Amino acid sequence: MLITCPYCGPRDLAEFSYQGDANRPRPDQHDTDQARWNAYVYDRSNPAGPHREYWQHAGGCRKHLLIVRSTLTHAIESVAFAGAQGATPQAPRRAAKGRTKTGPAKGKKP
Amino acid sequence: MVEPVSPLGAAWKPGAYPNTAGESGLVLSETRPGSIVQAAAWRGREKALIAAITSLTGLALADGAGAGRVDGTKAAFGFAPGKFLLVDQKEGLAAVLGAAVGVETGTVTDLSHGRTALRLAGPKAEWVLAKFFALDFSQTAFPLGVGRATSHHDIFAQIQRSGAEQFDLYVFRSFARALWTALCHASKETGYRVE
């Protein structure tokens, strides 16, 4: 599998480290809402289809990338520098044909 | 100054090691530059950093991914957004550059002891490197002066093409002997010289 790093170009999967689900905004450092922190640390969506995730080009430029990858086919829809998207990732995109299985409600659990 | 000790130790055995056909396809050496320095610019300050590098080293860097320059004793290339590796055979580049690059522009980090510079030169340099790194080392994909950051399993490497048939590898010092040994093994097939 190849990932096209925006800086380094297409590189082998072996150069990259998976750095987690990108559908979970980290609460502000001063946020004292326990539920939001809990959601950030533990809640993950598990879609069958496009999935937003972070990968680090650890064996290259070491930048974190925001990648949309299909969990069904491994096909990569897009790659961008993670920082360019701002500090708070967007809400998860719905997968096609309603096949997304969403985990516990994001951030709103008591 | 006290001469730094090479990390290669007894693994560095100068001499000729031809293959079965009596040929030597490449030369392996450690270039031992006096300065290996990393310079990084804050977002939006890349041009200022490049200008400082150019005026101090005389290496006119282009502002593109991996863009780099080499001359006889100095080399520079980008390896990440806003980040450059600068190499000088003379010592002291970190201090000079550090003084020239203010905190409003970026940072300068001395890696002269932390990275080891290994050189592969000769017609079989691309062939041997391709055994280790999943990079396209061909002239068109990897032209003169260009640098790339990559890795061979645990060994992180920054590689610059410094000649028509010549590549310089900058690797973490602690891994240098292991990689050197592996490079020698991989070069046996084509024959090699150690200088």
Place this chain on the structure above:
Amino acid sequence: MSPRRSTEGGRIDRGRTIRFSFDGKTYQGHPGDTLASALMANGVRLFGRSFKYHRPRGLLAAGVDEPNALVTVLKGTVREPNIAATQIEIYEGLTVESQNRFPSLDVDAGAVNQLAGGLLSAGFYYKTFMGPVIGPLRGTRFWMACEHFIRRAAGLGRAGRDADPDRYERMNAFCDVLVVGAGPAGLMAAKAAAEAGKRVILADLDPVPGGSANWSGETIDGLPAAAWAQGTIEALGAMDTVRLLPRTTVWGYYDGNTLAALERVADHKPAPDRGEPRHRHWTIRAGAVVLATGAFERPLVFPGNDRPGVMLADAAVRLLREYGVVAGSRLALFANNDDAYRAAAALAEAGATIAAIVDMRDTVSPAARALAERAGAELLAGHAVTGTKGRKAIREITVQRLREGEITGQPRRIAVDCLLMSGGWSPAIHLASQAGTAPRWDEALQAFLPPKPTQNWVGAGAFAGRFATAAALADGLAAGAKVAGGKPPRKSAQPRVETLELDIAPAPVFEIRPPGKAGKAFVDFQHDVTAEDVRQAHREGFVSVEHLKRYTTLGMATDQGKTSNVPGLAIMAEARGITVPEVGTTRFRPPFTPVSLGALAAERYGELRPDRLTPMHDWHVENGATMYAAGLWYRPMIYGGRGETVEQAYVREAAATRAGVGIVDVSTLGKIMVQGPDAADFLDRVYTNTFSTLPVMKARYGLMLREDGLAYDDGTTWRLSQTDFLMTTTTANAGKVMQQLEYYLDIVWPDLKVTLTSVSDQWAGAAIAGPRSRDVLAACVAGTAVDNDTLPFMGIVRGEIDGVPVMICRLSFSGERAYEVYCGAGHGLHVWEALMEAGKPFAIVPYGLEALGTLRIEKGHVTGAEIDGRTTARDLYLDWMLSKKKPFAGSMMMDREGLCDDDRIRLVGIVALDDRPLGGGAHIVEHNDPAEIRDSIGHVTAGCYSPALGKYIALALVKGGKTRHGARAFVSDPLRKRFGPVEIVSHHFYDPEGSRMHG
């Protein structure tokens, strides 16, 4: 009456001979021969014994699809089993053994299995050996009794026990176009792409590329096809942009148009050249791929179809035209298609008698009839072979009338020494199947054709169901032009082919079932799966293709069903009364052919696992250190060599350090430069304590939590200037911490101006500890004082040691007065030796990891053994480090209910009351019963003999922690057979006030 060498023809060099041995007997062959062709030329027809029934088997095919003739190649003490004889190029001294026979291939005791054939049918193992024990000869226990004998009797070759001395390598390659298969289609594709200026790799699994051109006997552009192919290859090889890879099997097609290939670099020579790998594993990233992998001929299924001498028609043609071997002197052909008649004509031309052509079709085309006539063969249309006879090789076939699928009429016997068969062709769609949707069934060809691509490939030639050479050439040319992005090729670019046009489409019949009890009819030759086994699977309900495969093991042998796939499906389809595509097919998985494990492991094997060495590594080794692998790093464990035990050595080293001074290499600590105007702010966010208040040239001990609030890593961070910090991490966590910090900067706080750089290797570090450590420094450090005022606890100074700039920080991991001396790594050895020299008057000792651990256990310092991903800062009594003034990573999660529970296991010290060692992982219990393995209240994390206390001590995590100080308990370590009384004490065993460290 046996196969023989023809006087001319083939690519072998009759002028030279090569001697090789098979089962201890020496034979001669010629350069260019395979083991299969050379043995056939010597009249050998018995190559092996079959998997289950130990039936004698000969050559079925001539390529990678060979299921029968598997042998073991011996090189020195290394045995490589299960190699197809068709894939072995002979060389002087080649030594080969046949397999699965005892005592010899000729007389095989296991052949009695044939008599028990009914017992060993599909499902035998499941029915006999699995499930509850009912009667003495059933069930899992029975299996355990029989396993040894069954494994010995059934199966393939035996691997050797010695280490493989050969070298294996990996290679990365990039190209615009990868062409897989160098037959007529592949050659044209490579030519078209290369001429369009593309970088091309052309891989072919045979030693001599050319594919069917090497044996078709056709004429291309006025040249014999083989000569045309060699000329084309030479022209391609002369181009800089083309890389030819003969003997290279592309075996896997992965995401991103990445393909895996195995090059057999040195298998065809007695030994590899200097430095040459035996196999090279290629990872090829191709812009586009042309699949021109050809097709496999299919056997027909009829009783006795496995007898030596029964072979695929095309295999006999290959033997003749490539190697000059005539497969028999009196042959018959059994076919369901016109194309196979070529074989009869070719063999007849070489001087063999064609006794009969048995064709199951009633009508045969005029062109085929003409060929039969030319071969001098009696044409038996509407007939079938219903049986074969012969003990170790075929000597007679039985032929009967086949009318509308029914065998009728009187059997007729025909004496032959070779039977050629052809059941049509299956395109080799394996790679396409890995990079495409489901394959398509073609009714006319009775074959699965390539699926729609899901990656960037184009098919050409027989692979795509276009079998005629002219079609394949045109196809290849078009495919090459297409992937090169050029114009469609002109008609004139296409080579002219002179050949006899024959229809390749077969009759849709795969199996001949004579009425009554006939012999076994094999579908999967390698796994001994018969047509009856397939029907039995159907009767017992295993009707889906996946169940069929697993129940009968059809297609699961090393040949992965190359010859058996379609006949097996066809028989199941007939049993179910549905069509083949309705039965479906399984997806072909990689690898296409077996791949050596050596090639997959390649540089990760043996000495090529990278070692990380500190700048002082050689000194340690020269001075008697026993080195210990800590991750990839090598660190001194003890400096022994005086006949000491490990315990004696570390006790001596630790005691000497506390009494005088010791020195330890700490270069392996993770070191990260944290630089920039926001560096202090950043550290405040990631550490539990505050760093923005740290003065320049001071250090502070820091603790990091994970986002879930558990303890993560600790270390000291040194402020070198207002904006520059040198952070240290534990050796083991250096990489992980770096990644986590980069994650924060890239994703969470992209606005912070901070640069992180790994400088672990930039600095050599030596820690000197003990009451005389200051004296040592005073004796060798220039440019700065090192007294308590200049260099107080957690202070940093810069100076020089023997001409080398150093940075000295006063901090202690041992509880003694101690300093860490850092210098450029290239000067590490120099400074270390200067410190040793300066330490001589103070009897300085170098100490290793064991003594380091002992000193820290005595002092109660935590490391990875305690910060194990399950403990919190409070569990470790590090709550004093949790700032209440600011939030930090993990601060909102660390106070969750379960993490504040009073009953959590927390850090304590343990003293053995029976003067015996305490091992890490041992449990602490309150009951005094060694037999009771229960009711653990915690566990030992690290133990040692403490020279300072004169006792065996340990750190432990015990429920309630401090509240149990002074309590008695027991250590329970059943794995090490250790049980005994302990006292639970404070983890600060030694100098709890810290006067030695601060003084």
